[in-house]
Amino acid sequence: MIYKLAVPGPIEDVDELRVLLWHGEPGTRFAAGALVVELETHKAVVEVRASRPGVLRAILAPAGDWQQVGRTLALMGDDEAEPLPADAGPLASWLVEFEVT
Amino acid sequence: MSRLALLRSMLAIRAFEDALAVHPECGFQLLSSGEEALAVGVCAALTSDDQLLSSGRSIGPALARGLDPGAVMAELLGRATGPCKGKGGRGHLAQPSAGFFGAHAVVGGNLSIAAGVALAMQVERRPGIVVCIFGDGACGAGALHETLNLAALWKLPLLFACDNNGWSISTPRARALAPRRLSDLATPFGIPAVTVDGMDVLAVRDATQRFAERARAGEGPAFLEGVTERFATHSTATRETRSADEMAAIRARCPIRRLAATLERDGELDAAGLARLERDAADAALRAVRFAEASPPADIAEIARDVA
């Protein structure tokens, strides 16, 4: 399955965030608990970690991009092979843990 | 600075204020009479690198610092030839180019300003220290305690010179301030402090000199309390609350007479010499008055200048 990766909102007092650093590229496999991407809010850096294993398939918001909370930042998959859908809208969410540091 | 020079400086202040006090345009003034030794003793330890700030009782400090008496009189009488163009008056008299960063009429208001000047000197590694003369009346204000704290923390090259004449206008020190010895106010901050007889110009000078050397060496601030007597009323607009007998006893402690007596005892001065010095001072004061009187009044167009 292909999933969408987003920071679930709402977050109190945070509207938009900046993508700081992806800790991988399309094809990178993440174990549960691994750090996938760092985001920056006006207050702090948010570490987004995988809550289950998966493969990063496509980055939709590269480093330096700004995004609203809740918007899709990347597509994740169970494996590398499955073709990506044209429309990311109806995809299920890929569960993440995030910590505001 | 020689002892004779100290005497001349005090005489100049006394004569200047005597001339001012009888002038029809005297206006609202705070006089330093009786407190000359504190201003003169402090200034004797300063160089041209240093800056002096004072309270609204600025005439003694300004003249002791070496400002031209004619220019000072002009400022007090609201003339355009004063260093502040007549716009500051006694309460805001200033001539930073002469090392007198200035007076500020708000009680305690110049203390944090002085600390800021000291910070600038420290950050820019300029030679020079800052001295702020303030009265016992400022010692209850938060401004003093906040400034002592920061001066100690940052080891600012700042000397706190408290001119303790025992009065906040009509309130004696004992009813205004809990500490009897005001130099004790600095001790909790770890700032070296001393109380001297403020009527003894040599004692004031020597104490200031020691603290100034420390500050110049980067060792930080110090607090000097000089216990003085105020000969006149708090201001020309305030009533005297002390009795004639009290005043007679107070005037007997005159710092000028005291130094003159010392010099006479040591053979550096005789009665005729003293009389000559007194005449010189009176003449100089008269010249200052004449200069001020001959100067144009402050220009009304100045209301629009230097506002922003």
Add this chain to the structure above:
Amino acid sequence: MSPDAPKSTRLFFREAIARALAEAMHADPRVVILGQDVGPLGGAYREFAGLHATFGASRVRDMPVAENAMVGIGVGAAAAGLRPLVSITYMDFVMLALDPLVNYGAKLRYKTGGQLHAPVVVKATAGAKGQGVAHSQSLESWLVGVPGLTVVAPSNAADAYGLMGAALDHDGPVVYVDHKRLFPTAGDVPDAPVRVPIGRATVRRRGDNATIATHSYGCRIADAAADRLAAEGIRCEIVDLRTLAPLDVATVASSAARTGALVTLEEGQLPCGLGAELAYRVREEIGPIRVARIGAAPAPISGNRLLEAATLPSVEDVVVAVRRLLERPATNPRTR
């Protein structure tokens, strides 16, 4: 975007401030920062982030809670040759610093006949955001009538950057008022080192039916209100004051002369507020005109969420005010 458009970078409001300070501090060793939590913490809103690490503890100094002495030291240091920025975390506490700021800083050039002046920037964060009656006030109107004092208020990241640069360049005391609710916002900031000129308002949004004159966070409320009114066919012009003292009355008057209706919006109190001043000054320029003023309700601003929201001006308040104003008969203002 056309190839000739000036390049810009999207920054958080706080980053725009930090960038202006970093540039100024690199260019001029006299620029120093004094304030609570400005050092390693980088400021309550992280608006000084990185500056302590780059410039060191001598130039970015953490202060104890002592606003009176802190501002006095900043003013005195400015008079003696430094270019300090003094940070007051909550504008409410500028009250403690009014003596050195107003009685010395603002009067220094005048009282010394030009011998001394105090190029100091006092940055204060205004605005209510759940912190209670003594940590929520917008006191700009208390300062705008002080001769010798300049007051500026950015409404967005670009102006936060441009006005900070201008404030640091200015040769007298400047109060730089930002707002708690602006820190979560982001905006495009020109890459070039541009300044926003002091004393000039700007038109943020063009419209013909009503003028809304406001500043700081009020610009965002006005914008949201303008969106709603546009759906009703009412096109609002929003004038962002940017500088509160000296006030750019001409820009507001010129807009109001065209629209024929002026709404002023501030988070501060209405009595002797910016709206009262603008209403009268605009009338002096262009004659009688329909005016409505919006400000906080005349009550302390509780930290209680419900009460706070009911005390502060809302988007709905602006929408209703514009509609009601336009129901009143128009006058014939003199066009400039």
